[in-house]
Amino acid sequence: MKGMLKFLIAAAVFTGVAESDSTSFTIHVAGDSTVQTYKDSAYPQTGWGQVLGYFFDGARVKVNNAALGGRSSRNFIEEGRLDGIMNAAQKGDYLLVQFGHNDRDYSKEARYVKPEDFPGYIQQFVDAGKKKGVNVILVSPMNLNGSRNVFSTGSNNYDARGMMQTIAKNNKIPFVDLNMKSYNLYNATYKNIPDYVTRYLYKKLEKGEYPNYPDGVNDGTTHFQEMGSMGHAQLICEELEDNLKNNTNLSDEAKAALTTLVSTIKKRYTIKVQTNLSNYNGLITQTQYFPAGSPMTLRVTPNGQTFEKWVDDDCNELSTKQIYYGFKTKARDITYTAMFKGGSACQKIDHGEEGQGGDGPTSSSSGGTGSSASIDTSLCFTGVADTLWRSPIDMSKPEISDGSTDTDHPGYTGVGFYNLTNASTSKAVYNITSDQSASNARVMVRYAFAGTANRDMKITIDKGTYDVAFPPTGSWDKWDTVYIEDVWVDALDFQVTLASTTNDGGPNVDMIAFDIKGVYRTGCSPAKVVNDANDTTLTIVKPVREMRVQPATAKTFNALGRKVPASESRRNQPAGRYYSR
Numbered sequence: 001m002k003g004m005l006k007f008l009i010a011a012a013v014f015t016g017v018a019e020s021d022s023t024s025f026t027i028h029v030a031g032d033s034t035v036q037t038y039k040d041s042a043y044p045q046t047g048w049g050q051v052l053g054y055f056f057d058g059a060r061v062k063v064n065n066a067a068l069g070g071r072s073s074r075n076f077i078e079e080g081r082l083d084g085i086m087n088a089a090q091k092g093d094y095l096l097v098q099f100g101h102n103d104r105d106y107s108k109e110a111r112y113v114k115p116e117d118f119p120g121y122i123q124q125f126v127d128a129g130k131k132k133g134v135n136v137i138l139v140s141p142m143n144l145n146g147s148r149n150v151f152s153t154g155s156n157n158y159d160a161r162g163m164m165q166t167i168a169k170n171n172k173i174p175f176v177d178l179n180m181k182s183y184n185l186y187n188a189t190y191k192n193i194p195d196y197v198t199r200y201l202y203k204k205l206e207k208g209e210y211p212n213y214p215d216g217v218n219d220g221t222t223h224f225q226e227m228g229s230m231g232h233a234q235l236i237c238e239e240l241e242d243n244l245k246n247n248t249n250l251s252d253e254a255k256a257a258l259t260t261l262v263s264t265i266k267k268r269y270t271i272k273v274q275t276n277l278s279n280y281n282g283l284i285t286q287t288q289y290f291p292a293g294s295p296m297t298l299r300v301t302p303n304g305q306t307f308e309k310w311v312d313d314d315c316n317e318l319s320t321k322q323i324y325y326g327f328k329t330k331a332r333d334i335t336y337t338a339m340f341k342g343g344s345a346c347q348k349i350d351h352g353e354e355g356q357g358g359d360g361p362t363s364s365s366s367g368g369t370g371s372s373a374s375i376d377t378s379l380c381f382t383g384v385a386d387t388l389w390r391s392p393i394d395m396s397k398p399e400i401s402d403g404s405t406d407t408d409h410p411g412y413t414g415v416g417f418y419n420l421t422n423a424s425t426s427k428a429v430y431n432i433t434s435d436q437s438a439s440n441a442r443v444m445v446r447y448a449f450a451g452t453a454n455r456d457m458k459i460t461i462d463k464g465t466y467d468v469a470f471p472p473t474g475s476w477d478k479w480d481t482v483y484i485e486d487v488w489v490d491a492l493d494f495q496v497t498l499a500s501t502t503n504d505g506g507p508n509v510d511m512i513a514f515d516i517k518g519v520y521r522t523g524c525s526p527a528k529v530v531n532d533a534n535d536t537t538l539t540i541v542k543p544v545r546e547m548r549v550q551p552a553t554a555k556t557f558n559a560l561g562r563k564v565p566a567s568e569s570r571r572n573q574p575a576g577r578y579y580s581r
């Protein structure tokens, strides 16, 4: 079953970039630590190659980010990485090349490249591409944080920019001047807010700002946060478009290839960020230009003023956290406002409807928002959720199932409940979209089961599998709830799988709910949430009694496989402590 499932998923993903589709291709990326892809455990650290896919039509473009920290143009080639790219590449693919940071590092022999040798190595990338029919594009290295542009001309500088520009010119290929674009961004656009560059774009993090860096980290000159790399990816797109318009030095072949590449760049929307104060003088996220479905962070660092919440242009509350991350941008221009105490009241801002894919699919290499074409809208939650369970999800009709959708036991919510076949192999699989990421979400499962022995199930949510006990509720008509703690959820599409562990299948399952906002059946919309948790008419589920049930096999590992110390596990706290109703 598992193998079959994997196959189905692989097949579904693969149809996006079918081999027979001559208009689909891969963008390969060669570079260093400012470009590479990082693990979730390093978040918010991000390289631009990691997020480039958000800017391209995911149905036609795949990104192969081969960049790796510590690599210069020389050791990247010496280690066989250029050969590796060319072995994987197809004629008609693209290769973006950015080097300079480690080439310039004269303190490390393994990396250093004498300036006079640099052009020779970069030319090797161009030649390898020519041989294979891969379109090479040179990207000059972004500036280090500061007013001196070490990758440009000037005494004691390493003019990677100038050398790459010359090579691009000689070979009549595009030159993406990320160096000058980033220099101007840090030193002109954001000239008066240097702390913004250091703390919001580069990786200088204060203690406690991000869970992965509890003690903070002082890397404010070289490496980037997600928003820094998203901004660089946006600059790269601007430069590609600019080359197509203004670079008169391209070969016919390079121009044709660039035309195709630029046609796959997605429409960018204006994401305006403001406050409700006229005299705000702290830091705040600056206006961005990202395609729909991009990861976005909203952030303020007040300077004396009291921050209350983030709201969107419909005055919906998004978060009361100063750093709000892990959500995706919409398919329309949008304004976000940081509301401060003493500022003007929220005023709705007129805006158009969200786009419906008229500008191409919203999916990217790192997971899209899924198709809404085939969703049975009766499965979408249309009520108003309470603040305790912000994301209620109907479980009566799974996408993949061993069982039936039934209505013969009253008390269920929505259109019915799901009855898993009485067998140890029974499964129900649901496609879920999350607009948010969380490392400690709480999930509730509403079920009924008239029996004597437990009908425990393994429940998989995103990357984590949890052993969940389902003790009898006394009657098939009596619904109750169990909870799963510390659930890791990424802001993307994933599946929830209910798998029985006994020959009796599982209990009848009515719904699940997440305590975080913005988790829903793929193709539906996030549930609306009211602020009044005491309004019982709006409460979707009132557990009959407290059941914080976890069996002896309860997970002691969190979803990423990290062991959760007993002291940190909320499950080991006295019952009722977190659920006082």
Ligand code: GCU
Residues within 6 Å of the ligand: 406, 409, 419, 420, 422, 476, 504, 505, 506, 507, 508
């Ligand atoms: C009964 C009950 C069903 C339930 C089944 C079971 O038939 O009516 O709703 O699913 O038992 O044992 O699973």
